[in-house]
Structures are given as C-alpha cells and as structure tokens.
Amino acid sequence: MKKLITLCTLGLSAVLVACNVQYFENAEFDDNIIFDPSIAVAFGELNYTVDELFEQLNDANAGVTSNNEGVVTIVYSEQLQSQGAQEFLQVPDQSFGSSLPSGVNISNPPTTTVVTVSESYEFDLTQRGAEEYDSIFFQSGSFEFSVESDFNANIDFVATFTSLETSDAPLVMSGSLSSSNNSFSETEPLDGYVGYFHLDSDGNPASNKFLVEITYDVEVTPSSSISDTDRVSFNLAMTNTKFDAIYGFVDSQELEVSFEIVNFDFFKQFDTGGITFADPKVNFVFNNSFGFPLGVDFQNITATNSDGQSLSLEGDIINQLNAVAGPRLVNEGQTRTTEIEVNNSNSNLVDLLSLQPERIVVDVKATSNPNGVPFQYNFINDQSILDVGVDIEIPFDMTLDGLQAEESMPFSPPEDIDQAKRLMIRLASENYIPMGGKVEIQFLGANNNLLHSVDEQAVFEGAEVGTNGRTNEPARATADFVLEEDDIQSIKDAETILLLVTLTTTDADQGANVKLFDDYELKFKVSGQLDIVVNANGN
Secondary structure: OHHHHHHHHHHHHHHHHHOOHHHHOOOOOOOOOEEOOEEEEEEEEEEEEHHHHOHHHOOOOEEEEEOOOOEEEEEEEEEEEEEEHHHHOOOOOEEEEEEEEOOOOEEOOOOOEEEEEEEEEEEEOOOOOOOEEEEEEEEEEEEEEEEEEOOOOEEEEEEEEEEEEEOOEEEEEEEEEOOOOOEEEEEEEOOOOEEEOOEOOOOOEOOOEEEEEEEEEEEEOOOOEEOOOOEEEEEEEEEEEEEEEEEEEOOOOEEEEEEEEOOOHHHHOEOOOEEEEOOOEEEEEEEEOOEOOEEEEEEEEEEEEOOOOEEEOOOHHHOOOEEEOOOOHHHOOOOEEEEEEEEOOOOOHHHHHHOOEEEEEEEEEEEEOOOOOOOOOEEEEOOOEEEEEEEEEEEOEEEEEOEEEEEEEEOOOOOOHHHEEEEEEEEEEEEOOOEEEEEEEEEEOOOOOEEEEEEEEEEEOOOOEOOOOOEOOOEEEEEEEEEEHHHHHHOOOOOEEEEEEEEEEOOHHHOOOEEOEOOOEEEEEEEEEEEEOEEOOOO
C-alpha cells in the first residue's frame, strides 16, 4: 500500500530535481532575449502487482501471500497463550481423623496384660467438585501424622498408610505413648510417593479412597486399669502438594484463555470509508497434551476500532459445542491438535472486520470434560500443556468503497524552483486490478500548515470483472497534476508532501466483491513537462 500511495509523487519529485535551471547558467543571450523553454521528460514505467502494492502489511506477525486460488491474502499467525498442569489443577489439602477405643475394661490384673486393638479406616479424599482420582504421583508436599492417647498406660502403635507407597512399600509410622507423654507427631515429605486411591477397604474398585490401618498394644500393669471408653485418637493431613501425574477423572474445570490480537496494521493505515471481506477466517489452534477433552466457549470475543466502537462475536460458533481433543492414556506424552474455525458462515466475522478493528479481545472459556463429549479416562502430568495460537487468513475477496488512506513523505524543492512558471506531471495507467484510486496532494510547511493542495483526481481506474470472476482487459487512464506559476511559488517552503488516497473496487456501489489475484498488475508511464523563464540578465 505504501508503494501505491507513494508512486504518485515519484514523477513530481523527479521533475523538480531533474529540471534544475542551473543547466542554463552558461548560455549566452542578448540582453533583451527571453528564453522560454518547455522541457518534457519521460521517466519510464512503474509496474506493481497486488502483493507489491500491499507489501507494507508484512511485519513480524503478518504477511502477504496467496491462497490456493491465487488470491492475494493477508495472513497473521501468533502464539497466544500457554497453560501448564500446575496452573490448571491443584490437589486440595487433605485432612482425616478418627479414634480407636480399647473396647474392654481391665482393672489391676494379677500380671501385666497386653491388649491389642486394630482397625482399618477408609477416608474419602476432599475434592472441589466431582473429581475421581485413582492415583497421584506426588512431586512435593507434606504428610503429617499425629497421635494422642487418654490411656493411663504405655502404648506401642503402628500406623500403616496403605494408600501411600514408595519403592512399592506402604508408608509406615510407629511410636510409643505413655501417661506422661501421651502424644506423638511426625512429618514425612511426599516427594517420590504415589497415592493409590483406586480400591476401597474391601478391595473393590473405587476412587478417592484413602486407606489406613492402625494397631496399638496397651500394657496394663497390676497397678493400672483401662476402660472400654479409653481411646487413641489420630489425625493425618496432606498439604501443599504438587504432582508429577494424576490419573482418574478431573471433572469439569476451567482453563483461562484470555488475550488480545493487536497486529492489525492493515486497518491502521486507513482513515475513513468502507471495507468488507467476503471470506475471512480466524483459526484457533489448540495443542493439547492434557489427557482429557476440552469444551471451548467463544462467547466473549470483541473487536474495537480506533474510534472506540465495539462489536461482539455472534452466530452459531458461540452456541455450538466446540470440542478440543486430548490424547488417550495409551498416547500419554503426545499432543493432539484441534483447529476451530470462525468464518462468515458460523459467525458475524465479516462485520467484526468491517469495523476496521484496532484490536480484538479474546476471552475464551475452556472447560475439561464438557457435556456432550464421550467419556474419556483422564490423566494429567507436570509436562501437560495447552498451547493456544491463532491463524488469521483474510483473502482479498473484498469490497472497498471510498476507503481513505494517507501517507507523508519529505519534500525538498530545488533551489531554482522560483524560475519555473508551470509544472505538469502525467501518469498514464494500465490497470488489470479491479480497484481504482483517486489522489489529492497537499504541500505542508514546517508546522504542518497547508501551503498548497492539488485537487483530488482519478489516477487509475478499476478494471471490469468478467463472468469468470477475473479481469480480462486493463482499464486505461491518464492523470495530469498541474502546478501553475503561483502554485509553484507557494510550495517553495514546503517540507512535506501529504498524499490523500481514496480506493474503490469495481462496482462497489452495487456491493460487489472482487478478488485481487496475485498476477494482476498496475502499470504506470510517468512523464513530466516543466516551463521555465530565463534571460541573459538572470531576471
């Protein structure tokens, strides 16, 4: 586009530089002879294809290419967000407790008697929702166990935590209690432990079950006694845990996907007028290594332009189930890619882009195990990740209706420009592109004040489109930019040329879309004519 709106000044600048009246400094004329030459210069041809005209759109994230039909296409591709396992899921702290009474009454036995009491316990893991965990491979965390006795006797106890294993052996804690020291506590780091929660206390398949076996021996001496209500109480807790892997079912939990797409330089260069794309596509790319499917909700996508106008995404895309696949257990460690396309048939994307957005805010809700998706056994490990990217494809199948752009460039008039009395630049165009352009030229001073303007006129006309959707014959036009003597004098102090360009595609007034193919060309022949006045006295 920069080439398109700059080419109109190439001839003007070349004439002003090339036609320097110093050429006549050594000429000898009689005092009364006035030399009034008219110098015509042919500067050659300028040829542009569509992608060259719009090459300004190329930047780090955007480019101009061609689709499989040969239509010039803007392409944006950007990695937007990643979310890892620990961000998505935290295992809640767990806390269990119970007590184990002796169940017997013994008072002052004739000899020391040992009473053994044993019990198995089954606790349910505390969950945020309906998670069903079969196993957790712990990366870190703490396991805390405490015991307290109200016996007036010595006690030896053994606690076997069936659900916690390391090196294929359960965690065991043991100790002794007495009437003078009736409490015990110990903490074990969970690094390297595996929690197995897939069986109940009877050995049946289950989920979220934490199993503990407590055994204690009470030593009743001839001078002591116990009652059936005396008991040993215990508490256990798992806190601040992080995991290497979890297996089971993580229920329905949300992953936050929020970002802005701001690389819309194409729209930034235009001022007013209308633009409509016939077949734009926004492809959201989800790379998922979590072992479960996701449901994606597109209900909050909003485009905002430089005037502060906003428009939200509407259409079937926000009402339908958009599922993102996850690898199954046999493919743990692999990534599945799902692309969800937003287009003009499932949304109002055309309206969003017609707003000429400065940015698009995307706030997508991704939920694990959505309703309507077949059940899948879940897993998650610390390497699991959800990467979200976006590919935007905007083919130049479009309507431009009076779309205005502006471009400025430095201007340095020749020293002897005040000896010129007339300047004309002629642009002869041969245009295979179904898009016409009008140009107004403004000369600005040091403070950007307007010194002179050349009225808007058509520089090139749009070619007619045939029944096959392509142009067959070029549109030919001639545009003359003329500066008279007073005009030339008014631009002597100009420092900037401002070009105001208005673009309109063929039959835009009838709402017709046209395709801009990559083999279309716009050709210019540039020539100039400069009239100057020189006399022998230099006046």
